[in-house]
Amino acid sequence: MFSFQSYRFSLHDSQIVMTRQKFITFLSLGFFLIAFLSSCNTGIESTRIVRMSKADQRLLAPTAEDLTGRQLSGRPLNNWNKGDRFIIADNKAALILKGVSATSDIVGSSIYYDGLTSRRSPDGSQEIEIEFRTETSDIYFYPTGKREREKALELTSDNLAMIIDPQIAARADSLLSGKTLWIMNSLWYDAEGNSVPSLKYVPVEVTEVLPGDIYFPMYVKIRHATIGDAIVWMSAGGGAEGSGRAGSRPFSSLFSYQDPRQAYPSISDDNWNLICKGEVAIGMTKDECRLALGSPQEVSSGHDWNATMDIWQYSDGRFLIFRDGLLSESHH
Secondary structure: OOOOOEEEEEOOOOEEEHHHHHHHHHHHHHHHHHHHHHHOOOOOOOOOOOOHHHHHHHHOOOOHHHHHHHOOOOOOOOHHOOEEEEEEOOOOHHHHEEEEOOOOOOOOOOEEEEEEEEEEEEOOOOOEEEEEEEEOOOEEEEEEEEEHHHHHOOEHHOOOOOOOEEEHHHHHHHHHOOOOEEEOOOOOOOOOOOOOOOOOEEEEEEEEEEOOOOEEEEEEEEEOOEEEEEEEEEOOOOOOOOOOOOOOOOHHHHHEEHHHHHHHHOOHHHHHHHHHOOOOOOOEEEHHHHHHHOOEEEEEEEOOOOOEEEEEOOOOEEEEEOOOOOOEEEEO
């Protein structure tokens, strides 16, 4: 117990006696420390706990298309098996592969993984190389640029310059052939690589997936009810970025398992048909124009005396003018 005149605290066998003034000083100091610590910005005390809504969690969760794309990623070197086949995609691979004449016609040739080896560089360091054998038992060496074996084993089969891993296309073929998907891209080509009339957001049947070229490891054969057969090029990997030498066209940006029309019930049928053709019309909203033409390269905003105005500019020279959010002019 303590009174206001004298304050005693028993600490084991010793006693601490404080005068009234000392206690008041002690108490004041205690209140000061509490106030200081309470207001101190430690990043914990004043940080608001933010919990994501279920809707936000769904937006961040990978889509079915993302998950399919991830199955089409390259294999890490650590998972390669001796004898795995690869395809040389360009004659310029002779500038990379050691053991090949620079004038050799090797495009389309098959080479087979035979293991890892190391080679001493001119500076005395060791570099890990991938050893390939040809069908005629010639040996080619692919420099990994890595000095440590563990680092070299992280190299993936979709990141070999000018060399294609046909297993990626084979996996895509087994997953996609015979399926009806909605295509999200209007860049369609014929067997010679020429662009053909095309649509987007329409159903197509995947008929076959084959190894691609120096830029894209796969080309996907599709069939449309009215246009007929065409080809689209596809990157390896999943997600919006894709992976490999050209990650701009992963499965998730090319195809959808669901009809995208269902996500835009407010768009009229006439406008939707124009969007599928990549065309716009006066009176369209910004969202409708973005669906038809993609996002603009530059946007300028302003207003006149009675309306807000936006100008969208595209890399091909086209520009759109919106007044109060609706398309008023289109120039190309």
